Amino acid sequence: MRSLYKAAVSSLILLLAIAFLCTTVNSEDHTYCSAMDTADQTYCVAMDGVDSETLQIALNWVCEPGRANCSEIQPGENCYEPDNVKNLASYAFDSYYQSQGQSPESCDFNGAATITTNDPSHGSCIFPGSKESSNKTTQSCNAGENLKLRTYKTTQSCNAMETVDQTYCVAMDGVDSETLQTALNWVCGLGGANCSEIQPGENCYEPDNVKNLASYAFDSYYQSQGQSPESCDFNGAATVTTNDPSHGSCIFPGRKELLNKTKQEGNSTQSCNAGKDSKLITLSGNKKSETKNILLIAYLVGALPTVLLLLLCVLRANV
Structure with a gap:
């Protein structure tokens, strides 16, 4: 009789421990999502x-x-x-x-x-x-599959690295000089673009006409904004193109950007070839859910014998 009580008590303690672990795993997920709210937004x-x-x-x-x-x-x-x-x-x-x-x-x-x-x-x-x-915050906490998708996107990006065209922002044909000059003044002033290469005597000063100078300035601004389509408009004075406008010793910012990407290609190739990185990203995302499933199964398996032992103890005590 005493041994049955001991077995029942031991099983009960085990169940309580498993329940505590399940609660801990769940709270870690909530803590992670709550902590995201404290990240600095600018x-x-x-x-x-x-x-x-x-x-x-x-x-x-x-x-x-x-x-x-x-x-x-x-x-x-x-x-x-x-x-x-x-x-x-x-x-x-x-x-x-x-x-x-x-x-x-x-x-x-x-x-x-x-x-x-x-x-x-x-x-x-x-x-x-x-x-x-x-x-x-909402997207990150509600989308449990984000890490898997990120792994897929990483692989997809690695496979398509060489097929993406470099884009440039240049002055649109047919725009009058006054409109281009107004946009050029803003880009090199308030816009904060790097216009040093179109100053007199520099590589991109020639040909000395507003369309050429504006094109360089527009592309400088466009590249600094991460090639955002909205940053290549200037009230209809500019357009995005895949044709490199560089000429002679004048290398446009978009071309320099492409050259920098090419230099980094070795590092990118290493990252793409190291498949372990992508697997680790997915595994880290799945680890908690797998742990919770294992603990839940253990809890259910342990609950049945514990209940039976307790019933048996009660029946023996009443006999």
């Missing part, structure tokens, strides 16, 4: 001390040629108040910054903007960066 806002005229010029560009979504700062909308140029510019800057993948170069506007980790949202006005952060 925003682009108007810098303190910048005069209203400079902010207004930048705001005008962002909402027109820059093609940022400025609908929320229109009269009567959630982010129109307070109605001052700094508030309106901050929202527009952040809208543009988030659309460019939070590229540091897209938050400058000739020194009128700065990057911050403080959420500038207020009241019912939710800044684009805050919306971006919420979307990322």
Whole structure:
């Protein structure tokens, strides 16, 4: 009789231990998702001390040629108040910054903007960066298959590395010189593009015409923005092409970008050939779910004999 009690108690302790482990594994998943909320999200806002005229010029560009979504700062909308140029510019800057993948170069506007980790949202006005952060958290915590998909995408990218065309941004044919000059002035000023190569005496100064100079400047800006299609427009003055516009000793930024990728090809080939990396990514994602399944099976298997032992003890005690 005593041995039966001991066996029952031992099984019960084992079950409690398994239940504790199951709870721990589950809580780790929730802790991971909760911790993601604490990761710093960045925003682009108007810098303190910048005069209203400079902010207004930048705001005008962002909402027109820059093609940022400025609908929320229109009269009567959630982010129109307070109605001052700094508030309106901050929202527009952040809208543009988030659309460019939070590229540091897209938050400058000739020194009128700065990057911050403080959420500038207020009241019912939710800044684009805050919306971006919420979307990322929800997607990461709800999509349990993300790691598997990432492995597939990695393999797919490795197989297709040589088939992707390099793209460039150049001045569009037929655009008048005045429009091109206006865009060129912005790109080399507020846009913050590297225009050093189109200065007099430099490699890309010739031929000295606005279309050639604008093309180089447009491509410099386009490459700095990660070849984002939205960064090659300039109110219809530019177009994306796969034809390398480099000529003579003038190497366009897109060509330099391609050369850099070629130099890195050795490292990329090594990564693609090392299939273990992709497997490890998937395994790390599946590890927790596999552990939970094993513990659950162990719990169910252990529960049956424990219940039987307890029933047997009760029956023996009543006899």
